[in-house]
Amino acid sequence: MVSVVGDRLAQMRATGGGGPLGLTVGRLVAVVVGVGVLLLLLPTTVTYIHPGHVGIVISRTGGGVERIPLDAGLHTRNPLTTGIEEYPIYMQTLVLAKAPNEGTPDNEEINVNSVEGQPISLDVAMSFELDAMKVPELYSTFRNNIDFIQHNYVKQTIRQALQEVIGGEAIADILGPRKAEVVNRTQSLLDKRLSPYGFLVKQFTINEIRAPQTVIDAINAKNVMQQAALTSQNELQKNEFQSQGDSIKAAGHAKAILAEAQAQAKANHLLSESITPTLVTYEMAKKWNGQMPQVSGSAIPMIQMPKP
DSSP states (O other), X not given: OHHHHHHHHHHHHHHTTTSHHHHHHHHHHHHXXXXXXXXXXXXXXXXXXXXXXXXXXXXXXXXOBOSSOBOSEEEEOOTTTEXXXXXXOSOEXXXXXXXXXXXXXXXXXXXXXXXXXXXXXXXXXXXXXXXXXXXXXXXXXXXXXXXXXXXXXXXXXXXHHHHHHHTTSOHHHHHTTTHHHHHHHHHHHXXXXXXXGTEEEEEEEEEEEEOOHHHHHHHHHHHHHHHHHHHHHHHHHHHHHHHHHHHHHHHHHHHHHHHHHHHHHXXXXXXXXXOOHHHHHHHHHHHOOSOOOSSOOSSOOSOOOOOO
């Protein structure tokens, strides 16, 4: 037993333990370890928020989220008790379109039905910004990043809004004259339903509409018939206008002839009233050269002088 204890003391002396030298080494190791831990933790005590983003401060102890987000720049924090989640607040565009290979997981086209029950596929895009002061509430609601929220909740909201609007419209109107109205009404619904979560909808567009080919053919045939009917109607109106023009022209010509005849008749009447025997004799006398007719007979001379 004595020999065992002696061996143990000899081992402690050899290793430096059990004396002032052992205590010094232990403290040095502790200091080195402490400095190393501080060096590892130091970078995490400062957080840099990138421009165009805000930082969401999350409590690691209670799981709560601070209501005021961090602006862009450097911020200090306790890495043991808090976490930081960055959210972009700059303009973003969510594009939901048909994938090149149909049926693939990344196919994000929107499928709805018209008022006739016809299926319609749409490629759409929505540009938006996030209200910085509402970002903490947005994160508290979904507990996920913005990309996940866009391709899940926002996509479903867009599909529902389009179904409500397009579901009350005829497919021919959606493809034609009422497309702009459909876009405006859908954007209004999206702004109303997404704004409580901090989404500021700037623009919504329908980039492409795909309908069954049979429906497209029927609409095209109808358009051709309507165009032909419109052409016939225009031709008929043209003929009617031409006929009316000819009638007006003929009536004007007849009126002109009548007016000319009436003027001539009036002139003849005035002329006949103005011719008197005295005037005739006077005109003949003006043209008589004073010679009597060379052939005598029983006829009375043409010119007879007035009796005194």
